[in-house]
Amino acid sequence: MGLGGMNKLNWIGRSLPRVEDKKFLMGRGGYIDDMDLHGMLHVAVLRSPFAHAIIKGMDTSAAEALPGVVAVITGKQAAELCDWMPDFNPEPNLHKWRVLADEKVRYVGEGVAVVVAESRYIAEDGRDLIEVDYEPLAPVPSARKAQEAGAALLHDGMESNVAHDSTLAFGDVDGEFERAAHIVREHVYWGRTAAQPMETAGSVASYNPGNGMLTIHANSVALTNFSFLVAGTLKIDSNKLDLVPMPAGGSFGSKFWATRATVTAGMCSKFLGRPVKYVEDRLDHALSCDHHGSEREYDIEMAISADGEFRALRLVCTDDYGAYFQFGLGTHGNAMSQVIGPYDIKAISYRAVGVLTNKCQQGAYRGFGSEVHNFALERLVDKAAIELGVDALELRRKNFITPDKFPHKIPGGNVYDSGNYEAVLQEALKDARLDYWRAEQAKAREEGRYVGIGIVTQQERSVYAANEWWFFRGAEGVSSVPESVSLHVDALGKVSVTMYSTAFWGNSPETVAAQVLGEELGVNPDEVSFAYQGTNKGLPGSGPGGSRFTVMITGAVQGASAKIRDKAIKIAAHMLEVAEGDLEYVNGGVQVKGDPSQRKSLAEIAIMPRLFKHQLPDDITSGFDADMVYDHPYTTLPTADRSDLGIFYPMMAHATHIAVVEVDVETGGVKFLDYIAVHDCGTVVNPRSLDGQVIGGLAQGVGQALYEEFVYDDEGQIQSSSWLDYLIPSAMEIPEVRLGHHETPSPFTPYGMKGGGEGGRMHAPAAIASAVDDALKPLGATRATHLPLTPERIISMVNGH
């Protein structure tokens, strides 16, 4: 349903304070580390100091003898207690992984044993007493070195360290390049970063040997329809595992779903028959969290016609994947959803090379791979403008997909649902005072200062669907990504909502659901209550991720509300002695059409099915509850020959970001002078919380562009395992952002919403790099294509390297 024909909205679109805030601000949110069960034990993980080594032996006797230590579980023992870890890559047998390494370690920080003790302190004391006999192997510290002849192999069953190498091509790519008047090429490197939520991943597991139930509270419960995979790893019947969601103190993708922490705690609890807590500390999280973000190199080129039309895009992306291939090429399927950006490019060729290296494995981080593609594409477009000698903004405009072309099918099969890129750009430019900044730039150059302006126009795919995993694999893929709610209306008409995944990642699922209930049932959003249900007995939930939750939970709430309204009308018809067809649900009650004096409020109606079975018609059952399992509103299967991969990520948001920076060419330091971000995420539910999402994502984009990096040296040793060296920008480094929202509703979603959760991080890096280039232009510097742009790197760019 789009906005057309909708009544005026009462709650959606208002900047209500978040429903979630109060409990968290009062310290009563109930985070995982606040959970304390009677007799609970604590875990410390012993981690490998080597990037690549054989575990020849381990002596745990001193640790086991330490008072307070209850058990030590080595990797070898863990391999008996647990099966392989869940894995979504197409060839899981070639590069399996375990919760603890048993025979071989493949990166610095990989767990090799756990100590379970009465306290975390004692567990860490015990950890210091374990002696491991390692036989170091040649490290494989980078994707390039991993592909050299004679490189050591991470996984014995493989012929090389290349886990995957395949190309997807759609349209006449070769023909377009042959006919092209211009071909522009760029080489881009995106450094390895990872989400750094305030709260790390953690689980509290409690095994009941009496009934065989393993209950694991975790702050990373998502993809609940895959919880059987976790049960398989834990060697427990899938109906005896209950993963119970806890609020997450931030995720940004890092808590994509319950794996390492959950299996660690679950294994220990099942083995010992006692409750066990494992919460990563910051070092655990840096070295061996569930996954780091992407580390990629691109060789990317575009065929451009004589009059500046983008015709075809061809790229080779080499992914320095880390030790395991858990998510396969999902991060490239994701990028394929918006592979042409906002431009009407006719043909694409996308070669993805996944290389295994001695590093923590890759996975989800706000953007899931498409943020990297955005960066590569916009860097290429900027370079095209330079080589063609045209204005970069005009070049973008010329190639924009115009509003009359939506829904727009792109090469590969995905559809862009709606958009108005020119309008978003106009709104950004209106605020940008470009004339002022160009004048400032000229003035600064006279003074030997270097000011630059960067403008990018980029996509932000939203509403994740499982179909992205189909890319680069032959077999049929999973196609279910539902989200569920249950609504409960009590005898007084008060509404409770149950959700079924770690809905709260730092986003605002309760606020969204409350605002939608305001529209759908006319209740006051402040009066709604919320609960979360585990996977056992729970309805399916895929959780947040891929900017999906706002749309998906809205669809679920809308569907469940319709069921509540239907029953309310049925009951009111009886109470008012009016035919159902003459009634309508308005403003939190049921009334005779056109006659508000004949009305029953939800409270008056609700008491009937709760208490007065025999005062109602026989066909009205007791209870006033509704479940709704909401499927993704718009995905399709691929064609059998895979010439069309289907629609899988069609809710296409868009943004223009404008960064104004000053570069100190003596130090290489970059500071922001101004920043404008205008987003179009369709209908905005809560402008204030969307602003927060954009600014938070943008801060991570600033980190990616200028500060953050997990640096591994040639021996595979990580150089930035603490926040002393892994530099997270603070409020002092983040620009004061001037925000705008344009609204182009999606024709396919409730209320026309699209997702907006990953926006800032998808756009800021290219805008910043573009601004740095613009600043350094008079100096003949090399281009900003290698992130992060550390001060030393900027000095070397100024020196022409």
Add this chain to the structure above:
Amino acid sequence: MKPPRFEYLRPDSVGAAVALLNEHGEGARILAGGQSLIPMMNFRIAQPSHLIDITRVPGLDAITDEGNAITIGAAVRQSTVEYSPVVKDRCPLLVEALKWVAHEPIRHRGTVCGSLAHADPHSELAATSLALNATFTVVGASGERQVPAVDFFIGPFTTVIESGEMLSSVSFPVVPAGSGYAIDEFSRTHGNFAIAGGVSVIQLGADGKVASATLSMFGMASRAFRAFAAEERLIGSMPTAEAIAEAADLALVDVDCSADMHGSEEYRAHLGRVYAGRVLTSAVARAQGGSK
């Protein structure tokens, strides 16, 4: 990230603290603000057997105006110094230096003496003590001794404080009237360790020539250090832009710059010369402007 077991002791005098240090030997450490020691313990880089908390020793929390110097006791928090009217009036360079030290919440806990005794090569306070010719009072079982700043720092996290000794106070000479001073640094993010920084104090004679000059550098080598060659280049000269540039080029003579993921040796050397130039220029400008 939990520390191993340790004993916590809280003496009520410097003498008692020193006695405890000697009683417990190498494993005993003084605890003041704990802003470096406690994280090191959490990482288990430091594993002291005994922590001797001196923060409640009577008198150690005093800032004393000695006339020609300001003496800061070992328990005085950085923020107390930062907001002290006496320090602001008599030794404003110290206040400016503290603004660069970590973040405000850390300065509320961290002590000036603790930072100096920790001797981090990136320490602004170490470099400031060098530029101002501060004097350190080190107390041991056999009494106390005075150590000038130039002799105090030996290497990374290493000072002349011996086992069984503690730093009880530091005296910063007041900034002479009419002198110019400056501190500046480059760090990748606000409050993080400096990759390079400098501190300078300059006095001009009536003829406009440099009568005295100190320049110390931090963040770039194994310890904060005085750039004597640069100072000598300026003393007795008119502080022209050329003279300052030449002095800045001399700031790193015979210095082995450190390297890490944030900057190579070459980059640090480059930045060091840039910041030597910047602080000398600022200090001279202030001296010429008659600033305190």
